[in-house]
Amino acid sequence: MTMIDIAALDDIPREGARVVRTALGCIAVFRTADDRVFALDDRCPHKGGPLSEGIVHGSLVTCPLHGMVFDLATGLAQGADTGSVATHPARVERGRVLIGLEVMRARPAA
Amino acid sequence: MKQRLVVIGAGMASGRMLEHLFEAGFDGEVTLFNAEPRGNYNRLMLSPVLSGEKTYDQIVTHDAGWYESHGVDCRFGEPVVKIDRENKVVYSAQGGVPYDALVIATGSAPFILPVPGKDLPGVCTYRDLEDTNAMIAASRPGAKAVVIGGGLLGLEAAAGMAARGAEVTVIHLMGHLMERQLDPAAGYLLQKDLEARGIRIHCKGATKAILGRDRVEAVLLEDGTVYDADLVCMAVGIRPEVRLAHDAHLEVGRGIVVDDQMRTSDPAIYALGECVEHDKQLFGLVAPLYDQAKVLAATLLGQEAAFKPVQTATKLKVTGVDLFSAGDFAEAPGREDIVFRDPGRGVYKRLILEGERLIGAVMYGDTADGSWFFDLIRQGKDVSDLRDTLIFGPAYAGGPTANPLAAVAALPPEAEICGCNGVCKGRIVQAIEGGATTLDMVRAQTKASASCGTCTGLVEQVMALTLGDGFTANANPPMCKCTDHTHEDVRRLIKSRGLKSIPAVMQELGWKTSGGCATCRPALNYYLLSDWPLEYRDDRQSRFVNERNHANIQKDGTYSVVPRMWGGVTTPAELRAIADAAEKYAVPMVKVTGGQRIDLLGVRKEDLPAIWADLNAAGMVSGHAYAKGLRTVKTCVGTEFCRFGTQDSTGLGIKLEKLLWGAWTPAKVKLAVSGCPRNCAEATCKDVGVVCVESGYQIGVAGAAGMDVKETEPLLTVATEDEVLEVVAAFIQLYRENARYLHRIYKWVAKVGLDWCRAQVADPAARAALVERFRISQSVYQTDPWAEHAARPADWAPVADLTLRAAE
Structure with a gap:
């Protein structure tokens, strides 16, 4: 797995997200209140809402458009909703955020 | 010939290692270097020394007699300057000592913030007895001390100095104290306890500079706050002291890299303590260091042993503060929380379960069961049988499940x-x-x-x-x-x-x-x-996307931008600026809104700061078209031009908008002012609507024209514009203070009753108090968010662009 250094941890606000642009679409990189990071496609499967703009609570994010809630680690919709968002490897090393590129390549171009 | 063992550093880890060696009958020649001019003492106990609860003599672990009886050649106050690996000799300023085996136990060094003034006299760290004595000397009653860093060490330093009578301020970069060990709830309780002891806590505070001419006088923060200081203690973290190992070309990551036997990349050189890195991990708490000491002693004696890091628990050594944290308390999928709070006693307990196992615990206020929980975490025991009463500790473990009723x-x-x-x-x-x-x-x-x-x-x-x-x-x-x-x-x-x-x-x-x-x-x-x-x-x-980004998100993830147009009045220059911005940023749609202004739809997020900067430059500010706050004040032309107008409705609308803009409210607020009862501005279906008549102004409230359609109800009729402004500000403040979040004014009024609202704003004293509270709030919140955000355009763009990289 190629891990790519995309930003300093502090570039992402706690309980917030920043976007990484890739050839295969945008990826939302989230930071939780306790400094864990997660990378998910920045697209809600419901109506394409930008998940990076949702409210982050615990390890969940609520889509800003219609309020679907996703687990940041598994990408699975919570509660009565179904559906999922693709997740990508992400970790913090010495204050830098790394995300996995191989999975992005493997996915078919949208 | 006897084995020659040289040890660099007389700290708690190497001290424990020597004890193990001598107990096992080690008969080599030991030379012990230490940069500090003394032998080993219990560094963990410096905090009780600082607070005056113990003396230095009480915390010495190995005295001169101990070293002598074991034949240790002590070189205290003699720092090592070089390791010659080829000839196996260690050098201090006084000369060389040859070794067969070398142990590096140089510990860690405090991290010094690279800010101006860091070298001024009066700035110290919290690492050794010298630092402790400096703080004791400076902590006379009335002296002012600033501690930078609200972690374990910083808080112990702060509590110790406060106990000696100093006025202490703690500056902490993060949102809550001890964020590595505590979650925000426990951090809040800790802050409350420390504040009750007279310690001032400033969270989210970034140190900009330490001020002073000949010695430290004050600390300046990024937000402009200045705290006077006779002494500044930096306790922002530690880093492994690896310089000797680095100069000797040993493998060094964040710390000196060692294997399970505590051996460095040179088979004759070992390392232990806070200076090492094992399996990519560093160590700061004493328990794993003692394990390392045991393993290294065995290795030196030729026995088999391997170091395996274990879970550690944290306690803060401040008398009267009960705090405990152990294991992993981060939230993650598959993990569940059990939370218990007793607000009356200031107790907070949180257990983190993964499947059937307890993996973490954070406790504040009542930590009596800490060791029981810690034991469950270390054993990895199945706790599903205990789960219902687990949070109440061992006393209830396995008891019958209680029916609350x-x-x-x-x-x-x-x-x-x-x-x-x-x-x-x-x-x-x-x-x-x-x-x-x-x-x-x-x-x-x-x-x-x-x-x-x-x-x-x-x-x-x-x-x-x-x-x-x-x-x-x-x-x-x-x-x-x-x-x-x-x-x-x-x-x-x-x-x-x-x-x-x-x-x-x-x-x-x-x-x-x-x-x-x-x-x-x-x-x-x-x-x-x-x-x-x-x-x-x-x-x-904690804000919904529109208010966080100060623009309305659209279904495709773009935004709409609406500049404020006071009372619906604009100028050719403003229109030109809007047209220029629309062309420059290729805005797909320009639309007139129902609130008498112009909406630029389809702006990309990364373009928001630039378009705002352009509109700001033309004198326009945010229209808050996205806000739970004042939206628009719709007006008709009034006496200025209209042949029926009775008052200057346009002018009054502009005055109202200038008074109310920027205020956050429970839900959106829309106003209108009509110049006569023909009501061209549709004031009778607004949250607040003013209808001008010959004798004055009829103020109506609680109208609606959305999911519900409802006519306004008369609140008061007043004679002057000034009274309109006062009554409306007071009414909006009443709404701000009492309504529940997301309730529009008409829903709130239906709940509390119009009579009650009228009584509040009609009474001169109550009205004046409401207006004053509104004024205070506006002194903070009536600012243009665009100006602030336009200054930081980088925050709005993607944090990285991998499009080229992925296409390689």
């Missing part, structure tokens, strides 16, 4: 239900039997659950038992699944108990989740900024 039924009549007001069960039953059939009636008659509200559930259980089927639970549902309190209760309690942060509300009101949810967080953020405009700071991450 049966437990309340079993209570005797004299049992206290409401601790705040001293109301017992018998008194509540008496009130219910006397006809109090709703919670509000019980509250009114007995005062039970009328103060902190945490006994509301208990009171309802007493009602359910007494009324049987006649009881229906409170029709007003709780705010969200995180709490049993209603919006109204939360608002009331925030004010009555002086709660000034989201963690404070969650702790004191017994939140059932650790970080809230997308429903309660925006509501709490609003209540706090509305009630404490000067103390509370807006939490951007």
Whole structure:
């Protein structure tokens, strides 16, 4: 797995997200209140809402458009909703955020 | 020939290693270097020395007699300057000592913030006896000390100096104290305890510079705050002391890299303690260091041993502060929380379960069961049988599961239900039997659950038992699944108990989740900024996207931008600037809104700062078209041009908009001013509508023209423009202070009654007080958000662009 250094941890606000642009679409990189990071496609499967703009609570994010809630680690919709968002490897090393590129390549171009 | 062992550093880890060696009958020649001019003492006990509870002599672990009896050649106060690996010789300034085996135990060095003034006399760290003595000398009563860093060491330093009478301020970069060991709720309780001891805590504070001419005088923060200081203690972290190892070309990562036998990349050189890195991990707590000491002693004796890091637990050594944290307490999928809060006693406990196992615990206020939990974490035992009563500790482990209603039924009549007001069960039953059939009636008659509200559930259980089927639970549902309190209760309690942060509300009101949810967080953020405009700071991450980005998100993820157009009046210059911006940023649609202004739709997020900068330059500010706040004041042309106009409705509309813009409200607020009863501005279906007549101004409120359509109801009729401005500001403030989040004015008025609202704004004293509170809030919040955000365009763009890279 190629891990790519995309930003300093502090570039992402706690309980917030920043976007990484890739050839295969945008990826939302989230930071939780306790400094864990997660990378998910920045697209809600419901109506394409930008998940990076949702409210982050615990390890969940609520889509800003219609309020679907996703687990940041598994990408699975919570509660009565179904559906999922693709997740990508992400970790913090010495204050830098790394995300996995191989999975992005493997996915078919949208 | 005897084995020659040289040890660099006389700290707790190497001291323990020597003990193990000598106990096992090691008969080599030991030379012990130490940069500090003394032998080994218990560094963990420096805090009691600082606070005056112990003396240095009491914390010495190895005295001169011990070293002599074991034949250790002590070179104290003699720092090692070089390791010659080829010839196996260690050099100090006094000369070389040859070795067969070398142990590096140089520990760690405090991290020094690279800010101006860091080298001024009066700036110290907290690492050794010299630092401790410097702080003791500076801590005379009345002296001012600033501690930078609200972690374990910083807080112990702060508490020690405060105990000696100094006025101490702690500056901490993060949002809550000890964020590595504590979650926000426990961090809040800790802050409250320390503040009660007179220690000032400044979280989210970044140090910009240490000020002073010949010695330290003050500390300046990035936000402009200045704290006077006679002494500054930097306790922002430590880093492994690896310089010797690095110069000797040993493998060094963050620390000196060692294997399971504590051997470095040179087979004759070993390392242990805070200077090492094992399996990519560093070590700061004493338990794993003692394990390393045991392993290294065995290795040196030729025995088999391997170091395996174990879980560690943290306690803060400040007398009277009970705090415990162990294991992993981060939230993650598949993990569940059990949270217990007792606001009255300041107790917070959180257990983190993964499957059937307990993996972490954070406790504050009552840590008596800490070691029991810690044991469960280390053993990795299946706790599913204990789960129902786990949080109550070993005393209840495995006991019968209690039915809450049966437990309340079993209570005797004299049992206290409401601790705040001293109301017992018998008194509540008496009130219910006397006809109090709703919670509000019980509250009114007995005062039970009328103060902190945490006994509301208990009171309802007493009602359910007494009324049987006649009881229906409170029709007003709780705010969200995180709490049993209603919006109204939360608002009331925030004010009555002086709660000034989201963690404070969650702790004191017994939140059932650790970080809230997308429903309660925006509501709490609003209540706090509305009630404490000067103390509370807006939490951007608790805001819905539109308010966080100061633009309206559209279905395709683009935004709409609406500049303010005061009273719907614009100029050719403004129109030109809007047209230029629309072309420059290729805005797909330019539309006139229902509120008499122009909407630029389809702007990309990364273009927002630039388009705002352009519109700002043309003199325009945000129209808050996205806000739960003042939107527009729609006007007709009034006496200026209209042949029917009775007053200057356009001018009054502009004055109202200039008075009210920027204020956050529970839901959006729309106004209109019509110049005559023909009502061209449609003022009679607005949240607040003014209709001008010959004799003055009719102010109507609580109209609606959305999901519900409703005509305004008359609030007051006044004679002058000044009175209109005062009444409207007072009414909006009344709404801000009392309504629940997301309730439009008409819903709120239907609940509290128009008569009550009128009584508040008609009474001159009450009106003046409301206007004054509104003015104070506006002094903070009436600022153009665009100007601030346009200055930081990088925050709005993608943080990285991998499009080229991925296409390689």
